[in-house]
Amino acid sequence: MAKPTFQRPKGTADLLPDQTVKWQHVESTARLLFGDYNFKEVRTPIFENFDVFSRSAGDTSDVVTKEMYDFHDKGDRHIALRPEGTAGVVRAYVENKLYGPEFDKPYKTFYIGPMFRYERPQAGRFRQFHQIGVEAFGSKSPALDVEIIAMAIDFFKTLGLQNLKVAVNTLGDQNSRASYRQALIDYLKPHFNDLSVDSQARLEQNPLRVLDSKDARDQVFVANAPSILDYLSPEATEHWQQVQTILKALNIDFEIDATMVRGLDYYNDTIFEIMTVDDHLKGAATIAGGGRYSGLVSEFGGPETPGVGFGIGIERLISLLSAQQVAPANDNGLDFYVVNIGKETDVVATQIAQAIRSFGYVTERDYLGRSAKAQFKTADRHQAKYVVTIGEQELSDQVANIKNMATGQQQTVKLAELYTNLPTIVESEENKA
RNA sequence: GCGGUAGUGGUGAAGUGGUUAACACACUGGUUUGUGGAUCCAGCAUGCGAGGGUUCGAUCCCCUUCUACCGCCCCA
Numbered sequence: 001m002a003k004p005t006f007q008r009p010k011g012t013a014d015l016l017p018d019q020t021v022k023w024q025h026v027e028s029t030a031r032l033l034f035g036d037y038n039f040k041e042v043r044t045p046i047f048e049n050f051d052v053f054s055r056s057a058g059d060t061s062d063v064v065t066k067e068m069y070d071f072h073d074k075g076d077r078h079i080a081l082r083p084e085g086t087a088g089v090v091r092a093y094v095e096n097k098l099y100g101p102e103f104d105k106p107y108k109t110f111y112i113g114p115m116f117r118y119e120r121p122q123a124g125r126f127r128q129f130h131q132i133g134v135e136a137f138g139s140k141s142p143a144l145d146v147e148i149i150a151m152a153i154d155f156f157k158t159l160g161l162q163n164l165k166v167a168v169n170t171l172g173d174q175n176s177r178a179s180y181r182q183a184l185i186d187y188l189k190p191h192f193n194d195l196s197v198d199s200q201a202r203l204e205q206n207p208l209r210v211l212d213s214k215d216a217r218d219q220v221f222v223a224n225a226p227s228i229l230d231y232l233s234p235e236a237t238e239h240w241q242q243v244q245t246i247l248k249a250l251n252i253d254f255e256i257d258a259t260m261v262r263g264l265d266y267y268n269d270t271i272f273e274i275m276t277v278d279d280h281l282k283g284a285a286t287i288a289g290g291g292r293y294s295g296l297v298s299e300f301g302g303p304e305t306p307g308v309g310f311g312i313g314i315e316r317l318i319s320l321l322s323a324q325q326v327a328p329a330n331d332n333g334l335d336f337y338v339v340n341i342g343k344e345t346d347v348v349a350t351q352i353a354q355a356i357r358s359f360g361y362v363t364e365r366d367y368l369g370r371s372a373k374a375q376f377k378t379a380d381r382h383q384a385k386y387v388v389t390i391g392e393q394e395l396s397d398q399v400a401n402i403k404n405m406a407t408g409q410q411q412t413v414k415l416a417e418l419y420t421n422l423p424t425i426v427e428s429e430e431n432k433a
Numbered sequence: 434g435c436g437g438u439a440g441u442g443g444u445g446a447a448g449u450g451g452u453u454a455a456c457a458c459a460c461u462g463g464u465u466u467g468u469g470g471a472u473c474c475a476g477c478a479u480g481c482g483a484g485g486g487u488u489c490g491a492u493c494c495c496c497u498u499c500u501a502c503c504g505c506c507c508c509a
Contacts, residue, residue, distance in 0.1 A: 007482095007500065062507050066434070084509085115509080120434085122503065131509060198506065214505085262508095286509065313509025341467050374462080376469040384469095391467055405469070 011119075011127025013315075018330045022318050025328045027112055029158055030132050037151050039108040039134055044088040046114055050078040056087040056296055057264050069116040069127070081116035084264065085133040086296070086309055093137055094302035105138035112314075124284020124316045133290075135309035137297065142242035145270040145292055148308050150250055152274055152288050155312075160326035161276075167257040168247070168272045171208075171291075172228060172236040177268060180231035181207055191221050211259040227258045236269060243270050267291040270308070276320055287320060288312040335361035337379035341372050341391035348395055348415075352388055355419045361426075380405065386426070388418070404429050 008014060015023060031041065050070050070080035082088050089111060093099065098107050112132045121127060134151070136144055149166065156164055171177055184207045192200060196215040203210060211222055232240060247254055254272075262271050271291030278285075290310020297305035321327040336356045340349035349365050356363045364382065366375045372389070379387045389401040389410075400418055402425065403410040413425060 010500070067507075117508080119507075121501080125508070129509065133509095209507095212507090264508095284509075289509070311509060316509055339468070371462085372467045373469080378469090380469040387468080389468070393467090401468090403468075408469085410468085 009127065011121040011125075013126065013128075019318075021330045022321060022327045023314065026159065026314060026317060026321070027132070030110070030112065030155060033155050033158055034110045034134060034151065037108070037147065039110045039136075039151075042089060042092065042109045042111055043113070044085075044092045044111065045082075046116075047079050047081050048088050048091065050080040052087050052091050052300075053080050053083060055299055056090065056266060057084070067117040067119050069118045083117045084115055085111050085113070085131055085311060086135060086264075086266075086293075086307075089133075089135050089309075090137075090296045090307070091300055093135075093305075094297060094300040097302075099138065099297070099302050099305055106136040106144060107138055108134070108136045110134040124313070124319065126315060130314040131311045132314060133309060133311040135307055137305050137307045140239075140306045142239050142270070143246055145243050145308055146246040146250065146252075148290070148310060149247070149254075149272055150252060152290075152310055152312065153252060156274065156287075156317075159317075159321060161317075161320060161324060163277045163324075165275050165277055166252065166254040166272060167260055167275065168243070168254045168270065169257050169260040170228065170232065170236065170240040170243075170270055171261075171268050172232045172240075173268055173294075176228070176232045176236045180226070180228045183226045183231060184208065184210070187226055188221060195221070206265070208261045212261045222259060225259075229258060239269055262289060262291060266293040266296055268294055272310070278320065278323060284313075284316050286313075287316045333362070334364050334379070334382045334384040335386065336363040337375070337382065337384035337387045338363065338365040339372055339375040339379065339387055339389045340366065341389070343369070344392055345390050345395050348390060352390065352400065352415070352418065356388070356422060359422050361422075386429075402429075404432075407432070 034041075050068070053068065067083060068080050069083070070078065073079050089109065093107065110133060112130070114128050114130050116128050118127060119125065134148065136148065149168070153164070153166065172180065185203065188195065188203055188207065188210060192203065194217060195203065195210070196213065196217050199210045199213050199215065199218045202213075210218060211225065213219065213222065229240075244256075257273075260271065260273060262273075269292040272289070273286050274288040275285040276287060288310055290308070292306065292308045294304070294306045296307060297303065318327065336353075338349050338353045338356070340346060353363050353365045364378075364384070366378065370378075376387065384405055387403045387405060389403065394400050394412075398415045399412050400415055401410050401412050402418075418425070
């Protein structure tokens with residue numbers, strides 16, 4: 001019998017050091033930049049009561065009906081791994097009474113962490129994936145919508161991304177949306193039999209989704225479908241106009257995509273997506289999506305409070321970064337490598353390595369008792385700038401050799417000197433070069 | 434949930450129903466015993482995702498399963 005082998009769960013990934021540098025870069029950039037916009041980080045549980053998500057995302061959304069990663073725990077509680085970040089943050093906002101008068105409005109926050117959806121993995125899609133998301137509660141200002149879009153773009157530009165497209169649309173307020181919904185149904189009903197099977201179902205549950213269809217049969221009708229823009233209430237129109245005015249004032253390139261619909265049911269008014277026009281990601285071109293919502297906070301028992309936010313897919317973002325070759329490379333160059341020869345020098349080798357590290361130099365040594373030649377090869381492979389060599393003779397003389405790997409020159413220094421004055425020695429070496 | 438392609442060592446990969454599973458890279462050791470990037474030499478898969486089956490015999494044929502990749506749905 002072979003030993004049982006273990007594989008990571010379907011749709012998950014192990015991120016190894018050459019990947020984690022990129023992740024750290026993305027995350028630290030987000031923390032820095034979002035901080036500039038005065039957004040503060042929150043960390044909420046990665047699992048919640050199932051109802052937190054089913055209540056917020058909408059019962060007809062695919063996320064709830066088929067993609068929820070849920071289970072019953074030992075206390076028979078119905079738990080779900082979060083499929084997106086907004087619901088948990090809203091829950092926390094209400095539970096911690098962050099709508100209280102002592103908190104700033106809008107309450108601006110961001111989060112970074114794993115999300116889970118039970119679906120078939122494929123390009124840019126995983127069962128555990130990660131999002132950087134932001135939410136701002138308590139203001140209906142269109143300026144906030146735009147600021148959030150601007151912040152996302154700022155973030156991508158800071159990372160060095162190019163070829164991005166910003167698509168914006170409005171869903172209108174509750175009334176606009178309801179009347180548009182009816183208009184759409186009235187328009188599509190006569191063509192029911194010519195629609196794709198998927199769209200026939202969508203027409204019943206969420207007719208706006210038909211607009212999003214990629215099926216050629218549907219697109220024929222979508223092209224001539226009534227536009228949401230013609231059904232906006234005066235308030236919704238004003239909000240929408242103001243969003244565009246500010247976007248233009250900030251010189252943000254955007255296009256209005258009247259057929260854009262977002263997957264989660266809670267959105268209204270402004271929605272947007274940022275996607276790449278690189279064909280690298282193809283089916284996963286959208287790297288950020290978000291919009292304005294209302295009703296969520298009250299749904300969780302808080303006061304009626306508007307919100308705006310977006311989510312960025314970190315996997316997709318990093319894959320784009322790599323494709324556009326703006327991802328940071330892993331730098332595993334060493335400052336020092338300690339070569340020790342003979343078993344007797346094993347203890348002092350560690351003492352030397354520790355002393356060098358205490359000055360802040362990246363230091364490695366050999367732990368396998370290998371030959372001097374082998375140790376030098378390793379030092380070279382790791383591009384060590386200096387190699388410190390110590391053998392039995394040096395040990396009894398209380399000295400060590402420091403070799404500058406670039407020049408090949410080697411000098412002998414007293415151990416006491418190395419322990420106390422290494423930076424000075426290094427400095428004089430660097431001045432020579 | 435549906436459809437398609439694939440699965441050989443650390444990596445890239447060749448391969449065939451039948452004795453020792455090419456080649457390359459990487460790695461390790463050596464080229465007179467304490468010093469690096471070159472050359473040369475040597476070592477490195479009882480194993481061909483897993484489990485069954487067919488067969489005298491299977492990495493190569495069949496079934497199941499797992500996983501990855503691609504597409505649909507949907508989405509980050």
